[in-house]
Amino acid sequence: MKGLILNDLFSTKKMLRTLVFIILVFDVVWGSMGQPEAASVITSVMCISYFLNLFSYDEFYRWDKYAVILPVSRRQIVLARYAVTGLFSLVSLLVSAIYLLVMRVPLGDIAGILGAALLVHLYAAGIEIPMCYKFGTQKSRLLLMLMMFIPFGLFGGFAMLFQQAGLSLPTDIIPFVIIGAAVILGLGMWLSIHLSVRIVSRKEY
Amino acid sequence: MFMEENMILQVENICKHYQQFALNNVSFALPKGAIMGLIGENGAGKSTTMKALLGMISLDSGKISIFGHEGITAQDREAIGVVFDELAFNQTMNVSDIGKVMKNVYRNWEPEQYQQYLEKFKLPQKKQIKDFSRGMKMKLSLAVAMSHHAKLLILDEPTSGLDPVVRAEILDLFLEFIADGESSILVSSHITSDLERVADYITFVHQGKVLMSKNKDDILYSYGIAKADRETIHSLNSSLVMKIKDGKYDSEALIRDKESFSKQYPNVLVDAISLDDLMVMLCTD
Amino acid sequence: MNLIISNSSGKPIYEQITVQIKNSILSGELQEGEMLPSMRALARDLHISVITTKRAYEDLERDGFVVTVAGKGCFVAPRNxxxxxxxxxxxxxxxxxxxxxxxxxxxxxxxxxxxxxxxxxxx
The missing domain is CATH 1.10.287 (Helix Hairpins)
Structure with a gap:
């Protein structure tokens, strides 16, 4: 499995460089405009493209076909992909944290931003990885857009409703919402891995 | 013909149906220390057969034994080297990246051997693979396939699109690989002249079926093509005639045992046959 | 020992090999007891298939020109x-x-x- 993880990392060397460059530009520009929080949120969302690109590379270079003839199980192939995605997500959050600390953003806000970013990453990866295995990256990218709009649309809609009704969101339930969402996403992740393994095990190349 | 324990690969009546195409009762056996050429026109079922051997697709029916047992395990995969017609690595990598990946994939990976092949093939260490020529890419695939003590190589069209010099180099590598008497190669190609040189056995695939699977010398030296005018060819009354093809000015008949045939019909010209001739004879209506 | 293989002579390659080795033995170039290259090495060096060299050696053995000692190799037979x-x-x-x-x-x-x-x- 280590070999598969290495393969993903080596494959994306160049792409990583580009991504780091773009993030750097965002962080500097928006940071200098006094909006480091916005920069951080945007760049976190951009990081989702990482694992999608891994799948694109696989398809383009047919590594997916080659991987199944190597002495690794199909389960390992899937787990390696989740591991790399997780690793990348963690690193990006860590970088965000350092950036926000340097920019002297209040700790509470940092926690909020990172928490939200983590949730977005889990949500996107959990749904998208099995999709990519099942339908390929082309269709999955479109689906991702849709998938991102649903929760944001819902939240936005609720917020609007609350506002129109003259109510304000009770701030003290936010931690519970986050914990609840994390539990649901954790379970979802487990389900996602399970589903991906199933899809790949039955796949014909 | 052979004892079972001498077989590195046995394929028995495998079937796989697709909407447009089907493998139909494909059978053949590859002994240890031998090279088998899988020949057929494009779309005949060579690649599908190889995918079936490698467990990349499921079978509708039939049986495949590799290294003496049915079903392919991760341990079996350690001892199989595979080359697809297209390079399967991410081509933004360089050859030393690939070495590092494979070192962590194959338990028996031999970095020195890999290095030797890279040097022998003159493949640059740091250049991105996508800048390699087709020949270099193929050599890289072979270097990977042959650097982990494989006992069986499964190669899909490894020589197509390569110049004669590179092809000759690769064919020599094949002969070296089987020189221990234990390792075997299954190689598909539509360039039959390559296989005519080095293959020990030839398996002809056509429209998903095996038309013939035989010792190469038996094919080359016992089959022949009788050529004469249409009347003469059609009047041949022999069980040795396998197929007749009419041309505009003459007719040809595929002959199974040309020595016996010549005794029977001493006045009919019988030409030696090449694998290409045979393929054309067998595959056209 | 020289072995010259022609692809266009129309003669089977195994036959070309047997004829030339026989000649070398008859002319005394290959001496009794001398070891011949293994059929796999010969195939590799002549760039031809093993099945062809195998056939050649089998024919030589059948005709009494060489003897195969299991595990050791192939030797020129005592002169008969x-x-x-x-x-x-x-x-x-x-x-x-x-x-x-x-x-x-x-x-x-x-x-x-x-x-x-x-x-x-x-x-």
């Missing part, structure tokens, strides 16, 4: 004069056959042919 004479005789016969064919085609009589042979032999 009778066998070699037989081999040579066969060759002469083949050539005579050709001469006869040619003679018949040119309607040269048996008597004439015999005269020619006597002359040639006593020359």
């Amino acid at each position: 004069l009778e066998l070699m004479r037989e081999e040579q005789r066969k060759k002469v016969e083949e050539m005579l056959e050709k001469a006869v064919e040619q003679a018949k085609a040119a309607s040269i009589t048996l008597e004439e042919l015999r005269e020619m042979l006597v002359l040639l032999y006593e020359d």
